[in-house]
Amino acid sequence: MSSPSVLVFATGGTIGMRETDAGLAPDPDFPEILEAIVSRICAPLGIASRVNHLLPAIDSANADSETAPKIARAVRARVRTHRPRGVVITHGTDTLAYTASRLAFELGDLGVPVIVTGSQLPHGAAGTDAIDNLTLAIRAAVRAAPGAPVSIAFGGGLFPAVRATKHDSVSLSAFRAELPLGAGPSGIPAAANPDDAPHAPARVLSFRLVPAVTAADLRAAAGGSPDGLVLECYGSGNGPTARPGMLGALHELCATIPVVAITQCTSGGVDLARYAVGRELQAAGVIDGSDLTIEAATSKLGFLLDRGHTGGELRALMEANLVGELRSAS
Known part of the structure; x- marks a missing residue:
């Protein structure tokens, strides 16, 4: 042998x-x-x-x-x-x-x-x-x-x-x-477009919310036409939704590219249903990123986009635990 x-x-x-x-x-x-x-x-x-x-x-x-x-x-x-x-x-x-x-x-x-x-x-x-x-x-x-x-x-x-x-x-x-692997991963899903011709890999960027941010800043984050955006939110998924034009900018972005919310905190995670402002993000089309790290969020979103997943299917897969990258829904 x-x-x-x-x-x-x-x-x-x-x-x-x-x-x-x-x-x-x-x-x-x-x-x-x-x-x-x-x-x-x-x-x-x-x-x-x-x-x-x-x-x-x-x-x-x-x-x-x-x-x-x-x-x-x-x-x-x-x-x-x-x-x-x-x-x-x-x-x-x-x-x-x-x-x-x-x-x-x-x-x-x-x-x-x-x-x-x-x-x-x-x-x-x-x-x-x-x-x-x-x-x-x-x-x-x-x-x-x-x-x-x-x-x-x-x-x-x-x-x-x-x-x-x-x-x-x-x-x-x-x-x-900071966190262990999420329990009960479902595994890697089949590609949505396995027979498609090769294409340029998806570009996924991140945007970190800070107190001085404006709606124009958020729009500028997508000025280079990325394929997806990870929004680094406060706490459990909060953002300055009362800022003039902010919700409108989010609606515009989410109608064009997938936007995933994660927390800036080193542990814990996002729960967009917890606060009213989080629910406003959710209503705008932002995807709940649970406790994904910034590295896992950008990697996962890029991977799924490269495999042709879009719309509701993409949202469901981003919110699902595939390889232990996030906590499973209780």
Whole structure:
């Protein structure tokens, strides 16, 4: 019987950089270095390994709406060919939580555990966290159940991708998850347009409410013609609906693109039926985002739009628990 194997798919980020006179920059020797690091981790575990790289590698600050779907397609192709026991994806930390959350939807039916990791310090830096994070990710990937949810391995912890966020720009424990996975996920729905020709990926933006916001600001948030908008509300889903023109602007937006409400709070969630102002948002057409994180909300909405879901079906799916990204309705 052959030994279990792990696929390590490197996409870029600090983990593959080195110090230069101009600051941190990609290390041209990293492909060979990563091969050696992965081999040293896997050998005592009796695990075979294969290392692939996304070309060109990306600085995660430059990630866009196509980045995560591109990674997902590449991983699916390699899993079909090599049939690994688990997959580890290395990624820059700036947008790691966004990519990992999108991959939780894209690869939710992969049948192979997927762990996303990276590092705060380059692989060759003194005190680097790269080796520890890679070791944790590889161990988790080959030991998790085949249907385990996509997770982030970082700073000694494992976090569900759809609940995680980067909360610290310096600490080696940069990620956390305030809430556990929602119980009883229904799974990834069939695509509404599986036979359609390829199209540009949906662009989903977010807009954070602050006391000075006006209706003109809200309209301006959609000035670049995004495909969806996540509205970061106060508390349990409140906003300045008494502000002149605000409700009218919301009605206009919701008639054009899906708008999803989430809370600015780190825990809890939205309940648009709780307050009168929340009900006004709901009446305008805003979708209740429950306790979705900003990363999960933008990722989920983009994923569903890319798969052709619209209208009432889109609303129902956004409010449903697909892969543990939100609390199930009681």
